Amino acid sequence: MKRLLFATLLLTAVLAPAQTKTYIALGDSLAWGYQPNDTNRGPGDKGYVKIVADWLGTQQGTRPRLVNLGIPGETSASFFNTSEIGYLLNSNYPIFGRKSQADAFVATVAQERGAGRVVTHVSFELGGNDMLDLLTPQFLALPFTQQTAIADQTLAVVDMKIVNAMTLVRQQLPNAVLAVPGYYNPYGAFPGTPIDTISRYALPRLNQLLSFRTRQFNGAYADTYFGFVGRELELTWIGEDDIHPRSSGYSMYGDRLLKRLRLRQLPTP
DSSP states (O other): OHHHHHHHHHHHHHHSOOOOEEEEEEESHHHHTOBTTBOOOBOOOOHHHHHHHHHHHHHHSSOOEEEEOOOTTOOTTGGGSSOOGGGGGBTTSOSSSOOOHHHHHHHHHHHHHHTTOEEEEEEEEOSHHHHHTTOOHHHHTSOHHHHHHHHHHHHHHHHHHHHHHHHHHHHHOTTSEEEEEOOOOGGGGSTTSHHHHHHHHHHHHHHHHHHHHHHHTTOEEEOOHHHHTTOHHHHBSGGGTOOSBOHHHHHHHHHHHHHHHTTSOOOOO
């Protein structure tokens, strides 16, 4: 009986397809898949990242190993340091002595190579929190021309950080498919308000920046902005004073990303 059980287990191990490929997700709370009704610490196999990983499994024969390094609250600046505490939700980081997301990415690539796996895909989403951090009562009380000037200055800094981050991605993974979703405007649920007005100005410009840099770094940019227009209350938690997508909103993200990824040929290891 023991011999039969051992033979069965051995045969299962031999026949089970090995995970030889890896998908790494980088970014903020949207990459993490955050929802206000789900604040448990975990590995981040959810949101649009899960949708992409599941689809890659259908294309590659086996679902790739998923490493989600997204950190809720991460900005284009904190990507390179450890100033954002949202990592506490992500079990891919230790509670104490954690690396920055940028350093964790480099370490993960080295780890995957050492294990004989190929990182075929990387998704990347940063910049939204840089804009969100501007939206203080003091900022919203300024004349619109001053708001736009400050937003433009912030976007110029974000642009430099995005270039640095994408340069790092390409230095580590020159052949991986780089997938970059844009941002949506949850405040469109409240048209004509000061917060909606400046968001309608700043977020399309952030998306233009991301689209341009994605093309520069040979990636696939997916627009998500217009998919949320007129559906903000349905697709996000903004009606409950939270900007994040509901499950339906993340499905929208996943669908938009997959449309772009289907146009890309899988990289050669």
